[in-house]
Amino acid sequence: MDISTLCVHGCEKKFDTTGAVAVPIFASATFAHPGVGQSTGFDYSRSLNPTNVHLEDTIAALEEGSHAVAFSSGMAAVGALMELFAPGDHIIASDDLYGGTVRLFSHISQKNGVQVSYAAALGDIEKKITPSTKAVFLETPSNPMMRVKDISAVAAITRKYNALLIVDNTFLTPYFQKPFFLGADIVLHSGTKYLGGHNDTLAGLLVVKSDELAEKLRFIAKTTGGCLSPFDSFLIIRGIKTLAIRMERQQETALKIVRWLLEHSAVKKVYYPGLQEHPDYNVSRRQTSGFGGMISFSVRDGQTAVHILESVKIIKYAESLGGVESLITYPVLQTHADIPESERKARGIDECLLRLSVGLEASDDLIADLKQAFGNVI
Numbered sequence: 519m520d521i522s523t524l525c526v527h528g529c530e531k532k533f534d535t536t537g538a539v540a541v542p543i544f545a546s547a548t549f550a551h552p553g554v555g556q557s558t559g560f561d562y563s564r565s566l567n568p569t570n571v572h573l574e575d576t577i578a579a580l581e582e583g584s585h586a587v588a589f590s591s592g593m594a595a596v597g598a599l600m601e602l603f604a605p606g607d608h609i610i611a612s613d614d615l616y617g618g619t620v621r622l623f624s625h626i627s628q629k630n631g632v633q634v635s636y637a638a639a640l641g642d643i644e645k646k647i648t649p650s651t652k653a654v655f656l657e658t659p660s661n662p663m664m665r666v667k668d669i670s671a672v673a674a675i676t677r678k679y680n681a682l683l684i685v686d687n688t689f690l691t692p693y694f695q696k697p698f699f700l701g702a703d704i705v706l707h708s709g710t711k712y713l714g715g716h717n718d719t720l721a722g723l724l725v726v727k728s729d730e731l732a733e734k735l736r737f738i739a740k741t742t743g744g745c746l747s748p749f750d751s752f753l754i755i756r757g758i759k760t761l762a763i764r765m766e767r768q769q770e771t772a773l774k775i776v777r778w779l780l781e782h783s784a785v786k787k788v789y790y791p792g793l794q795e796h797p798d799y800n801v802s803r804r805q806t807s808g809f810g811g812m813i814s815f816s817v818r819d820g821q822t823a824v825h826i827l828e829s830v831k832i833i834k835y836a837e838s839l840g841g842v843e844s845l846i847t848y849p850v851l852q853t854h855a856d857i858p859e860s861e862r863k864a865r866g867i868d869e870c871l872l873r874l875s876v877g878l879e880a881s882d883d884l885i886a887d888l889k890q891a892f893g894n895v896i
């Protein structure tokens with residue numbers, strides 16, 4: 519079945535006998551037992567809820583994994599994921615990550631005795647492996663510099679050292695990238711972004727292929743309690759129905775905007791993996807079926823960046839990405855503000871950098887909005 523059909527229909531609706539086309543919201547915290555020692559399969563919604571199970575099975579099918587666990591946000595999913603590790607364990611992460619993930623690694627994981635080191639290039643990963651290394655964590659394309667990591671090449675290293683490979687697939691979703699086919703063990707999503715797609719709810723998902731990992735994550739989820747509410751689950755299920763068409767259109771518009779930005783004299787650099795001159799263009803072509811709808815670009819100076827942020831009208835100056843509304847973000851003050859300045863600068867995240875999440879508005883309107891926001895900046 520084509521992925522766009524799977525997006526529309528989701529997995530089999532196991533818990534409905536009415537023929538409801540849309541998945542019902544099972545707004546029940548608890549479930550009655552038919553008898554002592556008996557269960558319908560559902561006891562308490564912190565552990566399992568039928569609406570959530572529909573979402574979990576759908577994302578597992580889309581990613582071609584076998585199990586998924588839903589969380590109240592992407593960060594709740596990262597937090598739960600880190601509970602797989604114990605004091606003394608070591609994780610290697612790609613160096614360009616969503617700032618909230620870095621914050622969690624620096625302030626929560628380190629405090630809990632899990633050491634996280636960062637690797638910029640493939641060669642660095644193997645050099646940083648120690649006997650305590652339990653996992654490699656990749657975000658690809660990365661946030662906000664749009665670097666693409668070679669998932670298969672990293673998987674060859676994690677297999678050799680018996681470590682887990684975790685891939686944050688938020689930016690491309692299974693529509694454009696299938697990390698399990700490339701050797702990942704765990705796929706992570708901020709469902710808040712493209713999966714939900716409407717900037718109206720938060721969600722996180724962890725998807726796995728192994729029963730053992732699924733059991734551990736389900737135990738962590740029910741124990742720590744960061745579960746998704748069935749109402750929000752319904753919104754993510756509804757969002758996924760249009761994922762294919764949104765991803766295609768957002769990418770198409772992104773390409774038009776990239777071309778426009780490249781021509782503007784105030785734009786110093788455009789970071790988009792679909793550009794042939796992008797350093798990771800070939801890896802990206804090989805491992806994905808699309809480049810997505812996220813663009814980062816650097817303008818001449820900080821003043822120009824602030825002018826653009828304060829002048830856009832249709833495009834909103836707001837954090838987040840992947841929704842139908844186009845959003846422009848200032849990583850230095852928003853998503854990556856908590857990263858120490860020296861580290862930020864080393865990654866190229868400075869006052870000139872802007873990140874644009876292309877939505878579903880007409881490309882001509884978005885370009886006209888950018889044109890007026892750039893104004894007389896030449």
Ligand SMILES: Cc1ncc(COP(=O)(O)O)c(C=O)c1O
Nearest residue numbers: 591592593616661688708710721
């Ligand atoms: C790539 C990536 N992963 C994870 C997260 C965290 O997700 P959430 O905001 O749903 O907690 C974000 C948030 O921006 C993100 O961009």
